[in-house]
Each structure stands twice: as structure tokens, then as C-alpha cells.
Amino acid sequence: MVHQPSYEPSDLAIQTLGPREFLSPLPMSTKQGDGIGSFTPDELRVLYEHRFLEGEPLNSLAFELAGARQKLFFDPQKVKAAIVTCGGLCPGLNNVIRTIVFELLYNYGAKEVLGIRFGYRGLNPEVAHPPISLTCDTVDAIHHQGGTILGTSRGHQDVKLTVNFLESEGINMLFCIGGDGTQRGAHAMAEEIKKRGLPIAIVNVPKTIDNDIKFCHRTFGFYTAVAEAEQVIDRAHVEAKSVFNGVGLVKLMGREAGFIAAAATVASGEANFCIVPEVPVDLKVFLNKLKKRLAAREHAVVVLAEGTGQHWLEGSDQCDASGNRKLGDSGSFLRQQINEFFAKEDMPVSVKYFDPSYYIRSLAATAVDSLLCERFARAAVHAAMAGKTDMFIGLWHDQLVHVPLELSTGMTKRLSPEGELWISVQALTGQEKW
Numbered sequence: 526m527v528h529q530p531s532y533e534p535s536d537l538a539i540q541t542l543g544p545r546e547f548l549s550p551l552p553m554s555t556k557q558g559d560g561i562g563s564f565t566p567d568e569l570r571v572l573y574e575h576r577f578l579e580g581e582p583l584n585s586l587a588f589e590l591a592g593a594r595q596k597l598f599f600d601p602q603k604v605k606a607a608i609v610t611c612g613g614l615c616p617g618l619n620n621v622i623r624t625i626v627f628e629l630l631y632n633y634g635a636k637e638v639l640g641i642r643f644g645y646r647g648l649n650p651e652v653a654h655p656p657i658s659l660t661c662d663t664v665d666a667i668h669h670q671g672g673t674i675l676g677t678s679r680g681h682q683d684v685k686l687t688v689n690f691l692e693s694e695g696i697n698m699l700f701c702i703g704g705d706g707t708q709r710g711a712h713a714m715a716e717e718i719k720k721r722g723l724p725i726a727i728v729n730v731p732k733t734i735d736n737d738i739k740f741c742h743r744t745f746g747f748y749t750a751v752a753e754a755e756q757v758i759d760r761a762h763v764e765a766k767s768v769f770n771g772v773g774l775v776k777l778m779g780r781e782a783g784f785i786a787a788a789a790t791v792a793s794g795e796a797n798f799c800i801v802p803e804v805p806v807d808l809k810v811f812l813n814k815l816k817k818r819l820a821a822r823e824h825a826v827v828v829l830a831e832g833t834g835q836h837w838l839e840g841s842d843q844c845d846a847s848g849n850r851k852l853g854d855s856g857s858f859l860r861q862q863i864n865e866f867f868a869k870e871d872m873p874v875s876v877k878y879f880d881p882s883y884y885i886r887s888l889a890a891t892a893v894d895s896l897l898c899e900r901f902a903r904a905a906v907h908a909a910m911a912g913k914t915d916m917f918i919g920l921w922h923d924q925l926v927h928v929p930l931e932l933s934t935g936m937t938k939r940l941s942p943e944g945e946l947w948i949s950v951q952a953l954t955g956q957e958k959w
């Protein structure tokens with residue numbers, strides 16, 4: 526991780542990455558045959574598509590590669606950075622905080638790092654949660670703990686007030702760790718900052734246990750949660766197999782996307798049905814299939830992503846503080862439907878219901894996620910120090926890239942029922958297929 530960034534009072538401007546940069550032509554077209562060494566890091570791109578059909582035109586959509594830059598926009602000695610964590614918990618939040626602090630203070634020699642308390646609430650001066658000072662000592666051992674030492678929250682804050690706060694505190698770099706809601710909030714702040722002409726960088730590190738952030742093949746914490754969920758499925762299998770016509774029913778997190786349920790199902794190899802929001806399921810068809818399965822094997826395991834089957838339940842218009850739809854308990858509903866269906870069929874079943882809920886997301890990150898946190902956090906600091914703003918760190922073909930926040934608004938990422946996640950270039954033209 527050693528690099529030698531240079532700060533000279535430089536010609537760099539703070540750079541909002543708009544979609545124009547994302548769509549920029551590849552540098553290869555202008556510097557043919559020079560080899561990679563002749564490009565500056567800002568010119569390196571990661572191709573959007575890595576598979577091409579013969580005869581199809583080679584598209585040149587590409588992301589800017591993340592990483593350390595030779596020239597810095599900010600003078601490290603004048604950097605007052607702040608970190609905020611928003612939305613639901615996710616394994617690895619503390620790892621990201623710790624690495625951002627280390628990278629800023631140890632490697633760049635930044636002046637000061639603040640921790641914003643309880644999400645965007647802590648940026649609202651009208652709410653009494655003053656920031657805390659983050660030093661290498663205070664964050665030294667936090668990566669062993671789940672959760673976030675800063676606290677988190679949902680709920681809207683006035684963008685003008687939050688930017689006033691950044692300005693009055695002299696914060697010139699804000700790292701927002703959060704999901705799609707956090708990204709929308711960060712984008713709104715970046716726009717207000719641009720309007721006021723302030724040299725403040727807003728850089729996001731994507732966080733979501735649901736793994737549903739666009740332009741990010743995998744978010745940190747996801748594999749940790751999947752490993753926990755896999756164990757629950759395995760236990761459900763043991764319970765189901767131990768009795769006649771046992772049904773192990775497992776409900777897992779996944780508001781709009783079934784990535785956790787699908788990945789844990791495949792990892793476990795013990796589930797017979799995996800029901801995800803992306804595939805509408807007819808309850809009757811499912812119950813008849815379950816009947817067939819029980820007749821053949823005398824036990825079954827069913828995994829359900831919590832956002833699934835909301836249409837089965839009484840409609841609820843309720844939302845949480847951030848405006849996310851509140852979910853009905855589809856797991857309890859399914860358990861009841863299974864019991865009622867088999868009672869009518871005069872077929873005895875024994876349903877064992879598992880709802881691990883927050884259990885899979887409130888733990889510390891496992892090694893594979895700790896590594897990802899480390900990569901995301903360092904890339905975020907490099908981007909901010911170079912003066913990039915209104916962007917987040919994406920993960921594309923296992924390369925960290927810079928993605929304009931503007932591109933992440935709208936629908937979140939979805940599992941492809943057809944198999945491997947396949948993302949069409951049409952996603953850019955509005956006809957999304959996630």
C-alpha cells in the first residue's frame with residue numbers, strides 16, 4: 526500500500542465525476558501501443574463489458590480506475606475529514622472507518638479526522654450529537670467489533686443545514702458509508718456544495734447487506750452475512766430431517782433483492798426451494814411442489830427472502846424514516862399457509878421456522894470482507910485527496926472504480942433469475958436489466 530502522493534499547490538480542480546466521464550472513450554484510442562506505463566492513473570479505465578459477441582461492435586464504455594494519484598487536490602496539512610455511517614448495519618463498517626482513518630493520518634498526514642454520530646442526524650446542527658475525534662489510537666481495535674462505533678440512523682435531514690455544518694466546521698472531505706439512500710443524500714449534498722462553489726469532496730463507500738448497489742458486484746459484509754445465513758439453513762435442514770415430513774423454513778434479509786437468500790441457498794446445498802422477490806411465486810403452485818417434494822423425500826428446506834411475497838399480505842403503505850417500504854412478515858405468513866394447506870390435504874407436516882433477522886448482519890466481518898473493506902476505504906481516501914467528488918467506489922470485474930453518484934439513483938440492483946448476474950449495456954439507456 527505504499528505510495529508517494531505529492532502535493533504541490535497545483536493546477537487540479539475539484540472534480541465532479543459526471544456521466545460524461547463514465548462514458549468517456551478509452552485512452553487506448555489516443556495513445557496506441559504506448560503500453561500501460563505511459564498513462565496517468567486518471568486515464569486508466571475498466572471496461573464496462575467483459576464479454577463480447579462476435580460481429581457486435583466493441584463498445585468503449587468504461588469506468589475510471591480507482592487508486593492513488595500522483596497529484597493531490599488537497600494539501601494534507603489542511604485536510605479536516607469526516608466519516609459518517611448511515612442506514613442498516615453491515616459487517617465491516619468499523620473496518621472501513623479504521624482504514625480511512627489510518628490512510629488519512631498515517632499515509633497522507635492529514636490534519637484531523639472527525640466521526641459524525643448517528644448517520645446524517647449528526648450533520649444537522651439542530652440535533653445535539655457533536656462529532657467525535659478519530660485518531661489512530663481510538664480506531665485501533667474497532668475492526669474486531671460488529672456494528673459501527675459512530676452509530677447510524679435513518680431519516681431525512683435538511684441538505685442546506687448539513688452543508689452549513691460542513692462549512693462551519695471547516696470539513697473539506699466527507700466519507701459517507703451507506704446504501705442507496707445514503708448515496709442519494711450524499712449526491713444532494715454534493716450538488717448543494719457545487720452550487721455554493723465550496724472545495725469539499727463527498728466520497729461514498731457503498732454499504733448494504735442486501736448487496737443491491739449498482740455498479741458494485743459485491744459489497745463488503747455480504748459474504749459474512751451469507752456465511753451466517755448458510756449455517757441457519759444447515760440447522761433448518763437438521764431439524765427438518767429429524768421428523769416425519771419436517772419443513773425447515775428460513776426467512777432471510779433482502780428487502781427488494783434476493784442475493785443473500787440465493788447465495789446462502791447455493792452455499793448450503795441443503796435448501797430445496799429458494800423464494801426471492803425477483804421471481805413472482807404463485808402460492809398454490811409452490812405448495813403443490815412442496816407436497817410432491819415431501820411425498821418423495823419426507824423433509825424439505827425452504828428459504829425465503831423477506832421482501833418476497835409482499836403481495837400475499839395485506840397491503841401496507843407504511844415506510845420507515847428513510848422512506849423505505851416497511852415489510853410485512855412474509856415468513857410467518859408462509860408458515861401459516863403451509864400448515865393450513867397440509868391440514869386440508871390431511872397430510873401431517875412439522876414446520877420449524879427460523880428467522881435469524883439482525884443476527885446475520887450485526888457481527889464483525891470475516892477475513893474476505895475485511896480485505897474488501899480495506900480496499901474500498903483506501904480507494905475512497907485516494908479519490909478524495911485527488912479532489913474527486915460526488916462519486917462512490919464501485920467494484921467492477923474485481924477492479925475498484927470511480928462511479929458518479931448520479932448513476933446510482935433510481936432502481937437498485939437485482940438478482941438475475943436467469944443465472945449469473947448479467948448486466949446489460951441498456952442499463953445506461955434507462956431500460957434496466959439488473
Ligand SMILES: Nc1ncnc2c1ncn2[C@@H]1O[C@H](COP(=O)(O)OP(=O)(O)O)[C@@H](O)[C@H]1O
Binds near residue numbers: 680
Ligand atoms: N433523496 C434523498 N435525499 C437526501 N437524503 C436521503 C435521500 N434518500 C435517503 N436519504 C438519507 O440517507 C440516509 C440513509 O438511507 P437509508 O435508506 O436509511 O439507508 P441506506 O443508505 O442503507 O439505503 C437516511 O438518513 C436517509 O434519510
Ligand SMILES: O=P(O)(O)OC[C@H]1O[C@](O)(COP(=O)(O)O)[C@@H](O)[C@@H]1O
Binds near residue numbers: 611704831845
Ligand atoms: O430494521 P432496519 O434496521 O430498518 O433494517 C431492516 C432492513 O435493512 C436491511 O438489512 C438493508 O438495509 P440497508 O439498505 O440499510 O443496508 C434489509 O435487508 C432489511 O429489510
